Amino acid sequence: MTSRDRSILRTEALCKNFGSLQVARDVSIDLPRGARHALIGPNGAGKTTLINLITGQIKPDSGRIELQGEDVTAIATAGRARRGLTRTFQINTLFPSLTPIEAVTLAVCEREGVAGQFWRSLASHREAIDESYEILRQLGLADAATRATRTLPYGQQRLLEIALALATRPKVLLLDEPAAGVPRDESAMLFSVVEALPEDISVLFIEHDMSIVFRFASRIIVLVSGSVLLEDTPDVVRSDPRVREVYLGNAHHG
Amino acid sequence: MSEDTNVRQSPLSSNEPLAWLKRQSRWSAFEWAFWLAALIPFFFFPTYLTLASQIAIAALFAISVDLILGYAGIVTLGHAMFFGIGAYVAGLLSAKLGWGEPITGLLLAGAFAGLVGFIASFPIVRVRHLALIMVTLGLGLLTYELANAMSWLTGGTDGLFGIDTWDIFGYFRFDLWGYTAYSYALAVLFLGFLLSRRVVNSSFGLALRGIRENTPRMPAIGSNYRWHLQKIYTLSAAIAGVAGALLTQTTDTAALEVLSFQRSADVVVMLILGGTGRLYGAILGAVIFLLMRDQLAGINPQYWYFWIGLLLMIVVLYMPKGILGRLTDLVRRPE
Amino acid sequence: MGNIAIVLFDGLAFGMLLFVLSVGLSVTLGLMNFINLAHGAFGMLGGYVTVLAMRQFGFPFLLTLPAAFLAAALVSVVLERTLFRRLYRAGELNQVLFTIGLVFVATAVATYTFGTGQQPIILPDWLRGSVEIAGMRFGVYRFFLIVVALLIVALVHFGLERTRLGAQIRASVDNQRVAQGIGLDVERIFAVTFALGSGLAGLGGALAIEIVGLDPSFGFHFLVYVLIVVAVGGLGSVAGSFAGAALLGIGDVAGKYFLPEIGSFLIYLLLVGILLVRPMGLFGKR
Numbered sequence: 004m005t006s007r008d009r010s011i012l013r014t015e016a017l018c019k020n021f022g023s024l025q026v027a028r029d030v031s032i033d034l035p036r037g038a039r040h041a042l043i044g045p046n047g048a049g050k051t052t053l054i055n056l057i058t059g060q061i062k063p064d065s066g067r068i069e070l071q072g073e074d075v076t077a078i079a080t081a082g083r084a085r086r087g088l089t090r091t092f093q094i095n096t097l098f099p100s101l102t103p104i105e106a107v108t109l110a111v112c113e114r115e116g117v118a119g120q121f122w123r124s125l126a127s128h129r130e131a132i133d134e135s136y137e138i139l140r141q142l143g144l145a146d147a148a149t150r151a152t153r154t155l156p157y158g159q160q161r162l163l164e165i166a167l168a169l170a171t172r173p174k175v176l177l178l179d180e181p182a183a184g185v186p187r188d189e190s191a192m193l194f195s196v197v198e199a200l201p202e203d204i205s206v207l208f209i210e211h212d213m214s215i216v217f218r219f220a221s222r223i224i225v226l227v228s229g230s231v232l233l234e235d236t237p238d239v240v241r242s243d244p245r246v247r248e249v250y251l252g253n254a255h256h257g
Numbered sequence: 258m259s260e261d262t263n264v265r266q267s268p269l270s271s272n273e274p275l276a277w278l279k280r281q282s283r284w285s286a287f288e289w290a291f292w293l294a295a296l297i298p299f300f301f302f303p304t305y306l307t308l309a310s311q312i313a314i315a316a317l318f319a320i321s322v323d324l325i326l327g328y329a330g331i332v333t334l335g336h337a338m339f340f341g342i343g344a345y346v347a348g349l350l351s352a353k354l355g356w357g358e359p360i361t362g363l364l365l366a367g368a369f370a371g372l373v374g375f376i377a378s379f380p381i382v383r384v385r386h387l388a389l390i391m392v393t394l395g396l397g398l399l400t401y402e403l404a405n406a407m408s409w410l411t412g413g414t415d416g417l418f419g420i421d422t423w424d425i426f427g428y429f430r431f432d433l434w435g436y437t438a439y440s441y442a443l444a445v446l447f448l449g450f451l452l453s454r455r456v457v458n459s460s461f462g463l464a465l466r467g468i469r470e471n472t473p474r475m476p477a478i479g480s481n482y483r484w485h486l487q488k489i490y491t492l493s494a495a496i497a498g499v500a501g502a503l504l505t506q507t508t509d510t511a512a513l514e515v516l517s518f519q520r521s522a523d524v525v526v527m528l529i530l531g532g533t534g535r536l537y538g539a540i541l542g543a544v545i546f547l548l549m550r551d552q553l554a555g556i557n558p559q560y561w562y563f564w565i566g567l568l569l570m571i572v573v574l575y576m577p578k579g580i581l582g583r584l585t586d587l588v589r590r591p592e
Numbered sequence: 593m594g595n596i597a598i599v600l601f602d603g604l605a606f607g608m609l610l611f612v613l614s615v616g617l618s619v620t621l622g623l624m625n626f627i628n629l630a631h632g633a634f635g636m637l638g639g640y641v642t643v644l645a646m647r648q649f650g651f652p653f654l655l656t657l658p659a660a661f662l663a664a665a666l667v668s669v670v671l672e673r674t675l676f677r678r679l680y681r682a683g684e685l686n687q688v689l690f691t692i693g694l695v696f697v698a699t700a701v702a703t704y705t706f707g708t709g710q711q712p713i714i715l716p717d718w719l720r721g722s723v724e725i726a727g728m729r730f731g732v733y734r735f736f737l738i739v740v741a742l743l744i745v746a747l748v749h750f751g752l753e754r755t756r757l758g759a760q761i762r763a764s765v766d767n768q769r770v771a772q773g774i775g776l777d778v779e780r781i782f783a784v785t786f787a788l789g790s791g792l793a794g795l796g797g798a799l800a801i802e803i804v805g806l807d808p809s810f811g812f813h814f815l816v817y818v819l820i821v822v823a824v825g826g827l828g829s830v831a832g833s834f835a836g837a838a839l840l841g842i843g844d845v846a847g848k849y850f851l852p853e854i855g856s857f858l859i860y861l862l863l864v865g866i867l868l869v870r871p872m873g874l875f876g877k878r
Contacts, residue, residue: 084478104274121461
């Protein structure tokens with residue numbers, strides 16, 4: 004079995020320019036099944052842009068994206084999400100006046116393709132409601148299930164971000180700084196949730212906190228100025244002089 | 258609640274959130290009271306039955322706009338185009354084809370308006386913000402001009418002649434007092450309301466609210482949200498068409514004014530007054546708007562413009578959820 | 593053939609009028625995304641100031657123009673500071689409806705004060721009549737309009753490109769957050785821009801009396817025209833407003849002359865078409 008067969012998500016030579024600014028240069032990454040990969044790099048390196056490219060929010064100028072062997076480069080974001088490629092947002096992108104149970108149930112209904120059934124009451128989607136409650140419970144949001152999202156504390160909103168992504172039953176989960184803005188003790192809890200994700204889901208997460216990265220990642224991709232500097236195990240990355248140089252003088256959450 | 262028949266017999270079942278979800282769509286006492294109160298004009302204000310019919314028709318139109326504006330977030334300044342199309346279909350059926358049967362007239366008007374709505378929905382869902390407002394405005398104005406130009410068909414500014422609506426079910430004649438007209442309009446309003454209520458309390462309604470609350474999130478959860486928007490836009494156009502047909506059938510007139518920008522703007526004003534995204538807000542807004550206009554414009558048209566303008570500004574500044582929203586907040590506070 | 597020249601001329605003049613009326617809205621929309629449908633009401637205010645100044649105070653016509661500008665600018669500052677700034681984050685629908693409410697109120701007040709009839713003014717002699725060029729007669733006042741509008745274009749262009757305030761305005765239109773980040777007082781810039789734009793609308797209203805008349809429905813009537821210019825031209829773009837206004841002006845006059853039945857229909861069709869292909873307008877940036 005070649006490594007190509009084992010990879011769930013592959014990008015090939017992704018390039019993107021905004022005017023004269025090259026935000027992605029020849030980015031080729033490979034995510035195997037069950038990956039726990041971290042994407043790191045200084046501010047402005049293009050990490051979120053890369054996620055936007057992979058999920059289809061931005062169109063690349065050139066290059067390919069393959070999900071489980073299928074070329075999805077021309078497929079829109081919703082189509083990729085339905086095929087199991089989901090992301091969370093660095094800035095909470097939630098539904099402020101919806102409650103968590105409603106939001107997650109919505110995501111489940113969309114996945115099942117029944118969201119458009121306007122003749123059935125919402126309460127009749129028993130299985131979807133059960134499933135979303137279970138997801139909320141696993142993320143510790145069960146108590147907050149019927150409170151409006153905008154009333155939830157920030158940490159719980161970050162968890163809801165993940166809950167929405169999980170509701171789509173992803174095969175590949177791209178987490179954009181999932182613990183951004185979350186205090187230290189809570190972020191550890193959040194990442195233990197990530198750790199507890201089923202083994203067959205492949206996870207790529209952007210993170211600035213190196214202690215979290217080294218704890219949870221099995222491999223690290225270093226992105227600098229839009230191109231991949233290095234992709235290897237944490238130990239190799241940690242001791243690579245080029246990586247040190249890139250981070251020299253950069254204050255990071257230590 | 259009966260036993261949870263779900264396969265997973267987990268002690269941590271979703272009974273509580275399920276009960277909560279069911280409560281959201283249950284009929285409250287206020288609702289029963291409201292619909293009973295709608296019968297009051299028959300007994301206590303028989304001289305106002307014509308106005309009551311107008312209010313019921315406007316309420317149905319306002320509900321149709323609430324579906325897209327309040328629930329899906331599509332700001333429209335041209336929805337009168339569907340109201341007017343429905344009005345003219347009903348009018349033409351009677352005036353040109355001699356078919357004055359009301360119920361079928363309603364259905365045909367609604368169907369045709371819905372069809373036009375479906376076609377219009379393709380461009381509509383592809384623009385946002387000012388471009389969306391301008392496209393809806395442009396389409397509305399365009400339809401008016403088209404109808405004006407086709408005066409051989411529409412009768413131009415004078416309107417259609419020779420509309421004669423038959424008795425409902427062959428039995429109920431449209432009387433001069435307006436008993437039949439109001440019963441008819443109220444019944445159709447109620448049915449339209451029931452349908453809309455069903456839609457907004459479904460998973461589809463939830464999806465619409467999701468689109469309104471955060472459109473970019475929808476594709477991220479795999480939603481074909483544009484298709485949802487097209488569906489609700491079509492439904493909204495059909496209901497607006499039914500409202501227009503109601504107007505034609507209860508007044509036996511159909512003139513260009515039914516397609517006017519004024520009508521499109523009025524209905525949006527009604528929605529803001531009453532409160533968007535609650536269906537009842539649409540009805541309340543129609544009641545307030547038409548009652549005020551009836552009382553104030555009778556004195557002096559300027560009087561009416563001044564006060565409605567002032568009320569509008571006050572509501573936007575101080576009552577973001579509309580008058581109904583403010584009332585519900587006041588009622589809920591003791592709890 | 594001669595007809596076409598006159599139609600083009602009249603259309604251009606009308607377009608120049610529309611430009612003066614609309615450019616303020618385009619810039620403020622691009623700057624703050626605040627949909628001010630009461631913009632036409634400022635035009636109406638300018639018109640009535642001119643009428644009052646000429647009738648009650650015997651001002652010569654030319655002197656009423658800056659008066660109209662100033663009156664509209666002042667009123668707009670007051671409104672902006674007290675009312676409008678609360679709505680900057682209120683969403684499009686609320687802005688649309690609040691400002692429509694304002695137009696209602698303004699229309700009612702105007703009717704109460706001046707009555708529903710047209711307010712004619714008597715132009716000075718040198719602005720009346722027509723000149724003959726190549727065997728065709730062109731109105732003097734329309735020449736005047738075109739000259740004034742071109743002057744304003746030049747002034748606005750110079751102001752935006754050569755003055756510090758202009759640079760600040762351009763920076764804020766381009767990217768508000770960054771502008772704030774480098775220390776620009778965006779709120780003050782907006783207040784000034786809003787005043788200037790509304791003042792121009794007032795000036796436009798004064799200039800419009802001779803061409804389209806003045807009555808209390810002016811605010812509504814020109815709302816649609818102004819919106820079309822802004823949407824088609826592109827938000828925040830002076831060049832766009834110019835192009836959009838010229839197009840609409842010529843299109844409207846030509847349409848009414850050559851295709852009276854469907855002239856307006858074609859204009860609206862074109863509006864929808866352009867917006868579908870370029871939702872940002874012809875010269876729009878965001």
